[in-house]
Every structure is written in C-alpha cells, then in structure tokens.
Amino acid sequence: MKRVIPCLDVKETGVVKGVRFEGLRPAGDPVELAARYDAEGADELVFLDVSATVEGRRPLLPILERVAERVFLPVTAGGGVGSVAAMREMLMAGADKVAVNSAAVERPELLSEAAERFGCQCVVLAVDVRRRPGGGWEVVTRAGTRPTGVDAMEWAARAEELGAGELLVTSMDADGTREGFDCSLYRALTRATRLPVIASGGAGSPGHFRDALEAGADAVLAASLFHEGGLSIPDLKQALAQWGQEVRL
Amino acid sequence: MVTIVDAGTGNLRSLCNALTALGLESQVLGEPPRDTAACLILPGVGAFGHAVRALDERGWRSYLTRAAGAGSRIVGICLGLQLLFERSEESPGAEGLGFIRGTVRRLDASAAKVPHIGWSRLRPSGDERVPPWAYFVHSYAVRPEEAGVVTAWADHPEPFPAVVRRENLTGVQFHPEKSQQPGVAYLKALLGGEG
Numbered sequence: 001m002k003r004v005i006p007c008l009d010v011k012e013t014g015v016v017k018g019v020r021f022e023g024l025r026p027a028g029d030p031v032e033l034a035a036r037y038d039a040e041g042a043d044e045l046v047f048l049d050v051s052a053t054v055e056g057r058r059p060l061l062p063i064l065e066r067v068a069e070r071v072f073l074p075v076t077a078g079g080g081v082g083s084v085a086a087m088r089e090m091l092m093a094g095a096d097k098v099a100v101n102s103a104a105v106e107r108p109e110l111l112s113e114a115a116e117r118f119g120c121q122c123v124v125l126a127v128d129v130r131r132r133p134g135g136g137w138e139v140v141t142r143a144g145t146r147p148t149g150v151d152a153m154e155w156a157a158r159a160e161e162l163g164a165g166e167l168l169v170t171s172m173d174a175d176g177t178r179e180g181f182d183c184s185l186y187r188a189l190t191r192a193t194r195l196p197v198i199a200s201g202g203a204g205s206p207g208h209f210r211d212a213l214e215a216g217a218d219a220v221l222a223a224s225l226f227h228e229g230g231l232s233i234p235d236l237k238q239a240l241a242q243w244g245q246e247v248r249l
Numbered sequence: 250m251v252t253i254v255d256a257g258t259g260n261l262r263s264l265c266n267a268l269t270a271l272g273l274e275s276q277v278l279g280e281p282p283r284d285t286a287a288c289l290i291l292p293g294v295g296a297f298g299h300a301v302r303a304l305d306e307r308g309w310r311s312y313l314t315r316a317a318g319a320g321s322r323i324v325g326i327c328l329g330l331q332l333l334f335e336r337s338e339e340s341p342g343a344e345g346l347g348f349i350r351g352t353v354r355r356l357d358a359s360a361a362k363v364p365h366i367g368w369s370r371l372r373p374s375g376d377e378r379v380p381p382w383a384y385f386v387h388s389y390a391v392r393p394e395e396a397g398v399v400t401a402w403a404d405h406p407e408p409f410p411a412v413v414r415r416e417n418l419t420g421v422q423f424h425p426e427k428s429q430q431p432g433v434a435y436l437k438a439l440l441g442g443e444g
Contacts, residue, residue: 001368038429043368069266074384074427091294094262096386096427119295119328121364121386165364165388196362218362248368248382 001246003043003219004209004233005198006226008033010060010079011051015227028227031066037226038071040233043248045071046168046198046221048099048126049079050143058086061093068094076168078126084113091118099168101126102141105148105155108162115163124198125164127152129185130172137171137185144172152185153192166196168221174202176224181208183215190216206231206239213245251275251440252286254313254329256293256303264292264326267426271437281312285319288440293328297353297389298340300328310346317348323418324439330413330420331391339389349415351393360407364388369423370404371411377401378438379412380431383423390422 008015008030015028034045045067049060064077077090078099087098098118104110104125114123128144129137129152137152156167169189171182181202189197199217203209209220225231237247251268253261255277268275275290291313293300304310317323325333334345337353345353356363366386371379377400390409393399401412403422413420425436 003367065262068263069269072263072267072270072426072429072433074386074424092262094266096263096294096424116296117299119388121366121388122294166366194358194362196364196366219367 001248002213002217002240003198004041004237004240004247005044005046005219005221006033006037006042006233007046007048007200007221007223008227009048009050009223010063011049016050030063031070033227034067034071034073037233038073041237041248042073042233043219044074044076046076046099047078047095049077051079058089061089064090064093064095076124078124078168083110084117087114087118087122091122097122097124097166099124099126101128102143102146104159104164105139105141105150108158111159111162111164115165120163120165123164124166124168125156125159126168126170127155127159128170128172131182137188140172153188156189156193156195160193160195164195166198167193168198168200171201175200177202178204178225178230180204181212181215181217181220183211186212186215186217204230206236209236210240210243210245213240250286251288251290252282253277253290253292254304254309255279256300256307256309261292263424264290264426267433267436270433273437273440280307281309285312285316286321288322289313289316289324290440291323291325291329291332293326293332294386295328296339297328297331297337297345298343300332301340301343301345304332304346313346314348317346317418320417322441323348324436325418325420326426327387327422327424330422331389333413333418333420334391334393337389348418349391349393349398349413349420350395351391353389354392355389356387356409357407361405365405368428369411371401371423372404372408373401373412375400377412377414378435380425380428380435383411383421383425383428383432385423387422391420
C-alpha cells in the first residue's frame with residue numbers, strides 16, 4: 001500500500017517552507033496542521049527540525065509531545081539527531097521513527113548502533129541530494145549547506161547494510177519548485193537498494209505523485225503543496241486510486 | 250488500571266496518550282508491581298533479543314508467566330506479540346516468553362519490501378471485530394503452531410497473522426495506537442473496557 005505523507009518542517013516553534021532549502025517562510029502551527037492531516041487521511045506525518053543541525057538546538061521535542069496527545073498516526077521525527085540518546089529522546093517524546101541525516105554521513109556506525117538499539121524499522125535515513133553535472137547525485141548535509149562528495153546510490157546501499165530501515169530522499173534541485181519529483185532519482189534508488197523509499201521534493205500536482213510512485217517510490221511526501229491548500233490529501237488519494245495506485249481511502 | 254510493561258525500548262508515550270484519550274487509567278512500570286495486575290500491555294519496538302534480556306533483567310518474565318497463568322488479560326503489541334512466542338529468527342538463542350507455541354520469522358523479502366512499513370487491510374478469520382485498516386512497522390511476523398489462534402490476517406503479498414488470541418492472551422502485530430480512531434477504539438475492546 002503506497003503512502004501519502006505530509007512533511008512539517010519546523011524552525012523554532014512554527015512550520016516553515018522554503019524553495020531549494022532557502023528563503024524559509026512561516027506555514028502554520030505544527031499541531032493544528034498535524035490534526036488537519038490526520039482528519040484528511042494522511043498515512044503518516046514527518047516532522048523535521050530544519051534549524052537543529054545548523055544551529056544546535058532542539059525545539060521539536062515539545063511539539064512532538066503535543067502532537068502525540070492529539071494525533072494517533074505514525075510520526076517520523078528528525079533534524080539534528082546525532083546520537084542514540086538523541087533518538088531515544090525523540091521516541092520518548094512520541095516519534096515512532098527517527099530520521100538521521102548529517103550525523104550518519106559523518107559517522108555511519110550511528111545507523112548500526114540505532115538499529116541494534118531500536119530495530120531497523122525505527123531508523124529512517126534522510127538523504128538530501130543534488131544532481132551532479134556529469135550525472136548521478138551527490139549527498140549534501142547540514143540542511144543543504146555542505147556538499148560531501150558522497151555518491152547517493154553508494155550511500156543508500158551502504159546504509160541498508162548498516163541497518164537503516166527506510167530512506168527519505170529529497171531532491172534539493174526539485175525542493176519547493178512544484179515542478180515534479182526527480183523520478184530518475186527514484187528509479188536509480190530502486191536499483192541501488194531494497195529499502196522502502198519516500199520520495200520528497202518537487203510535488204506540484206497529483207500526476208507528479210503518480211510519476212514518483214511509478215518510478216518505484218513506496219511513499220510520497222510533500223510540504224508546501226499541502227500546507228498552502230494547493231492540493232488536499234483526499235483529492236490526491238482519489239486521483240492516485242483512479243490511476244490504479246494502491247492507497248488507503 | 251492498565252499496567253504497561255516498560256522494557257526500555259521507547260515509544261510508550263503514544264500508547265499512554267491513546268489510553269488517556271480512551272479515558273483509561275494507566276501506569277508505566279519498569280519493574281513488576283507486587284500484586285498481579287488484572288490488565289497488562291506488553292508493548293515493544295526494537296529487537297527481540299534486546300527485549301528478552303530487558304524482561305529477564307527487570308524480573309518481568311516470571312511475573313508475566315504468573316499473571317498469564319492467573320488469568321490476567323495480557324495484550325502484546327508488535328514486538329510484544331512476538332515476545333509471547335517461543336523464539337525468533339531475529340535473535341537466535343534468545344528465549345521468548347513461550348505463552349503461545351510457535352516461532353517468529355523474518356518476512357520474505359522476495360514477496361514484498363522488508364521492513365513492512367505502512368497500512369494494510371485486516372481480514373478477520375472469525376468473528377474478530379478488527380478495524381478495516383491498521384498500521385504496521387515490522388520485519389518479522391509470528392508463525393504459530395496452531396493455526397486456530399490467528400483471529401485476523403494482514404492482507405499482504407505474504408499474508409501473516411495480524412491478531413492472535415489464546416485464552417486471556419491477545420497479540421496484535423500492528424500498532425492500534427497509531428491506526429487512527431478505529432485502531433484506538435479496537436485497543437479499548439482488547440482491554441475489555443478495563444479502566
């Protein structure tokens with residue numbers, strides 16, 4: 001069953017959204033948005049603290065606590081997670097899965113430590129990638145500020161061996177543009193790894209979601225398109241079902 | 250009062266929140282109480298072997314064995330369901346609680362992606378009144394020796410037991426506390442309206 005996942009990027013206490021990771025603007029109260037997506041039939045929620053790694057803060061925990069009191073949906077939380085202890089904090093605050101990004105690139109053993117402690121199904125590897133001029137994709141860390149030289153397909157395969165249970169792969173080139181997902185990225189990922197892949201970045205219309213799912217993604221994620229009312233989740237799921245995609249209605 | 254067994258594997262908050270929303274009182278205990286609780290939840294996220302060790306170290310194994318024998322209602326969720334069985338491929342050598350005969354096996358990666366993360370339809374095999382959909386996050390599934398204990402199956406390329414019942418024991422492979430309102434309501438039914 002394919003999943004539709006709204007993503008709430010949180011900075012300080014509000015939800016924000018930018019374009020290609022920059023120009024962040026306010027997009028609403030995280031708890032209210034979460035409740036709305038629950039009522040609309042979202043399959044999961046993702047909360048990412050987009051300030052944490054860069055600024056060394058952790059404003060997400062109280063938000064997770066409030067969301068978990070109201071919303072009985074699976075929640076993935078991430079942003080600035082650098083240790084097993086920090087993952088446990090997220091889980092205790094109400095997250096079901098924790099996404100790690102920069103810290104895993106810098107210290108890949110974090111994935112195996114986390115899988116050993118919580119089980120691999122709890123460990124989501126978030127990867128932000130940018131197209132290379134010569135082909136392929138490069139992993140970029142620290143909220144899109146630090147190119148790593150690491151090849152995205154090699155990193156995905158390695159992460160699977162280390163114990164990641166799922167991949168959340170964001171195309172920085174497509175992020176916030178509403179011009180469509182980078183489908184060739186997801187086609188390449190299905191060859192590089194057997195892990196479930198959440199496609200992120202570029203959603204602008206129902207057809208974009210269908211394209212990403214047909215390219216091999218197991219779940220599709222969007223932020224501003226949902227927050228700003230450009231597309232409702234029920235309308236999206238109806239459209240996907242009519243195109244023959246298996247979704248929960 | 251619902252007693253939640255804390256084996257240190259995290260994520261008890263969602264469960265507590267669900268019970269609170271249902272108007273049920275609950276307590277999370279790291280170690281067994283003196284009296285035999287009438288209603289226990291054995292939750293769990295994490296690895297089978299790690300959880301078994303934690304149950305042993307904290308004195309839960311003997312407590313739960315006594316409680317199961319005394320007729321306490323015990324509800325296992327996800328890994329908690331798997332812990333009711335004898336052993337798991339995830340942690341060879343680790344001894345489960347063994348309340349229900351059978352093993353826990355890894356899902357077949359050639360049938361569908363593993364871990365299985367997401368919503369699946371539930372198919373009751375008898376009069377089990379399950380929600381139509383439930384949310385799963387797991388890589389292993391139980392394989393009971395007696396097929397009769399399975400009261401609902403998950404609709405999946407490789408079908409697996411979603412609900413298992415034996416006398417006062419129930420286990421669910423999905424997360425009722427994460428399956429929106431129908432899941433939370435089902436959890437209340439499993440607990441027998443205990444409050």
